[in-house]
Amino acid sequence: MTFSASDAPQLALGDVAARQLANATKTIPQLETISPRWLVRLLHWLPVEAGIYRVNQVRDASEIEVACSSRDEADVPETFVDYIENPREYFLSAVNAVVDVHTRISDLYSSPHNQIREQLRLTIEIMKERQENELINNPEYGLLNNVAPSQIVQPRGAAPTPDDLDELLTKVWKEPGFFLAHPQTIAAFGRECTRRGVPPATISLFGTPFITWRGVPLIPSDKVAVVKGKSKIILLRVGESRQGVVGLYQPNLPGEQGMGLSVRFMGINRKALASYLVSLYCSLAVLTDDALAVLDNVDVTQYHTYRYE
Template sequence: MANLNKNTQQTALGDVAARQLAIATRTVPQMVTITPRWLTKLLNWIPVESGVYRLNKVKDGTAIEVDCSARDERVLPQTFVDYIDDPREYNLAAVQTIVDVHTRVSDLYSKPYNQIGEQLRLSIETIKERQESELINNKEYGLLHSVAPSQIIKARTGAPTPDDLDELITKVWKEPGFFLLHPQAIAAFGRECTRRGVPPPTISLFGSQFLTWRGIPLIPSDKLPIVDGKSKIILLRTGESRQGVVGLFQPGLQGEQSPGLSVRFMGINEKAIASYLVSLYCSLAVLVDDAIAVLEDVEIGKYHEYKYL
């Protein structure tokens, strides 16, 4: 009877052995640091073929004289528009990395997914994440460092309130485009709206839903820094024709994959390692002071320092 039970237990194929003949469905590598990067989608991008963008400005718009006289008036004011003598020039900044792939790996292990292609895809995603961070935080041209002192206000009660966002709108009242803030700041604003009984409506952009205030969407970005439980909220107007904020990129790059981004093969070294240079050239310009305003000292309710790229 013991032998019969032993033989009976061996008549069914086990899961472990059966899996040796099965084909697993594989995914491409997933990476948690990839975000939607809404800021780069919402900016208007201007090609800068020389690598330099010169921002010319009028010296004093209030000095331009015009007249609205009676019909019999014979003397009209004569005027001209003067320009500043030393306009600011923006140089494109580079975000780069070198991707190394051993030829043996790419030759033997590129089915079903190409190893070189996946290495480049993930590196490009990381570079684009860094690009959004630089557009916000770069000390030379980032949004947070391009705000005129007159365009900076502080949160009244700590948590972001409808009153705070209304005051931001008064600073960027000429066709405001969107608020840019950390997802936790959006949650804090939503709580304040709910507490006041004025839940913000939503709008659909790029197939996703966004909260709005006064019809202006609240766009999330985790690149807004959080320090000691406080963050900042930006309101901006975009577009060159609206004298707003514009993104700058280098067109016509060798090995161009997308505007301003290129991949170049650098060769194979003596250790059979193939190298690829991934470069992204970009910058940002605020055309006039009232194109952007910032709300500071926004409490989000979680007191920790947020490490952005």
């Protein structure tokens, strides 16, 4: 007669039964779509008290006459600086959501993690991802829809090259801040640099390494879309004092939780649903045309064959 292992007498408490008395360590809900949102961090943000930001500009700088000092005071030209009479105004855009949580859920199931707090946290993360997408792609104020035609560069080849980024730097040569591109585009540029024998240097920002070109960092964002293997590279100068690109937000909101972000309790209805209004107000302004340039239609899928002797 033969005996299997399952027929042997149990000499000690088994794992499955023992786990019934153990407490599992639980994480907060993990959301894969959360990204670092570097663009939001690197922009200079300005409070807009009444929700309107007007960009005043000089009409024609070439008409302003000045002269070096002369012994003959009669040679001093008379001039004035004229302004555009109908300057562009930027209005803050709102991203809103209402979060509903049944009071029974929040009362009974909020240990170890508070259900209301986690519902609001995840909603805010999704809204901030949408915010970065709007800053890049919004049809009214997004970066890609506010590039002057003279600031659009076409690539010399298919893949993005150092020559292409140099051309972008000629468009935004006054204190360029950073390049912005999809991670696949940055990888394609890195491959091209390696092929040419000019591997780009790296710097550390926020404790994270970024590759650079001519000392200007390439910042990744998955909101710069890749469509059929083609994408774009954006170069921008930031800051109001530099006449660059600035982010706009509404300060002093009721229930303010962050820059332009508010959470307000809306009450509990007859079905015991507690509602919270989450609002995020923002926009973006390009103060001068030469603060922004785009390398258009770059191929991020091209691979080169390397030969090693």
